[in-house]
Amino acid sequence: MNSLVEENYLKALLSLSNDKGEVNVNDLSKHLDIKMPTVTSMMKKLAAKKLVHYESYKPLRLTEKGKKEAALIIRKHRLTEMYLVEKMGFGWEQVHNIAEQIEHIQSPEFFAKMDELLGYPKLDPHGSPIPDKNGKMVWKEYSKLSECKQGDTVKIVAVINTSDEFLNFLNSRELSLGVKIKIKSVELFDNTMVVSYGKHLLETLSNMVCERLLVEKV
Amino acid sequence: MNSLVEENYLKALLSLSNDKGEVNVNDLSKHLDIKMPTVTSMMKKLAAKKLVHYESYKPLRLTEKGKKEAALIIRKHRLTEMYLVEKMGFGWEQVHNIAEQIEHIQSPEFFAKMDELLGYPKLDPHGSPIPDKNGKMVWKEYSKLSECKQGDTVKIVAVINTSDEFLNFLNSRELSLGVKIKIKSVELFDNTMVVSYGKHLLETLSNMVCERLLVEKV
């Protein structure tokens, strides 16, 4: 059994992995707000548990075992977020911090029950995929809104950033998953977009916002 | 903020307190399965935090602050048990271990929402009172079934022991909260009771069982 602390390192390793599955000690250190020597020593411990491939001065990589264990924690996190939104009535901006704690609960029955009551959902309230019981997780091929062109009509399917501030901003503009957006124009200078959706006939979205919204063509 | 470990000491202190509010180091040590020197040093730490009155070789006592903080953890535990049974469909024998973990979640919103969805319950699934937001908890004056006499008709209102084994035993006999029992006879030698209730016209209950069932006169 991994400690809560070890679980948080595994989760961070998975989410920081690049396309090659590599993570730098420094990036992990900054992400967790834990000093580099502490990270190095934890990596040796996780390597001893066959969860991480560790070689001095080389980038870190999760083993298959490490990837699976990390994905199963993500699974608990996202099932929890979905449960909090769907069954308890929380807003999508309220659930992350609670899920950060509940993801460490050790009780297969508890998460199996959530899954059942939710009808075995594939996505969490932010559009992120919920890994299956074997730790398999697939992201659909979404585009960023920022990559779309004038005249495109797209549907919001996921958010990249899930900070309170960003989600509250989206709430204030009535932007949520499923909303269909038409791109009226794109400012060449800073990539700001002017869009229309629902009752909002002329909203301006900064590139920072458009970079954080995943969409699919309608 | 108290650590998870400190919270478990506080809870144990409250539940082991006698009528004078006193707890022995030795009893606490056995209850938590932690050696006495460890307990002594933790008591000094809790005393420094004004949660426990500690004097060498004297019995331990929670301060008012300590009592309140302990009761608020019990509140979270019992609200959780009630939620698991009422809203998620768990059996009363399945919820204690999950609640032991969830009681340490730091999120007033989460427990407030549970409370609201449950309609502000006063009792948990085992008939124990749920302390209010100020840590106030009152046990009604119940009798033990073992204290009742031949001919009495009583209703089960709470269980003292909440171990899996005991609750599974009760399930196997279809004994649950609210069941009305008539006492047919009491064996003088060992206080075994012969009772009838529902479809069970002649069940024999050992004194060990009768000691653990709280009832009120019908």
Place this chain on the structure above:
DNA sequence: TAAATTTGTTAGATTAATCTAACTTTATAC
């Protein structure tokens, strides 16, 4: 390519929570 910067490691200290061994105080038995 040599210097400067960034990244990563080693060594040693600290804190929380635990333990065992040895000792002291209090309670119980004779």
Place this chain on the structure above:
DNA sequence: GTATAAAGTTAGATTAATCTAACAAATTTA
């Protein structure tokens, strides 16, 4: 009322997780 047993404390060690300071390797800059 002393001897024995039980309860409680003190001292010192251990483990997990963190830190700072000093050093080493790798990368970037000039």
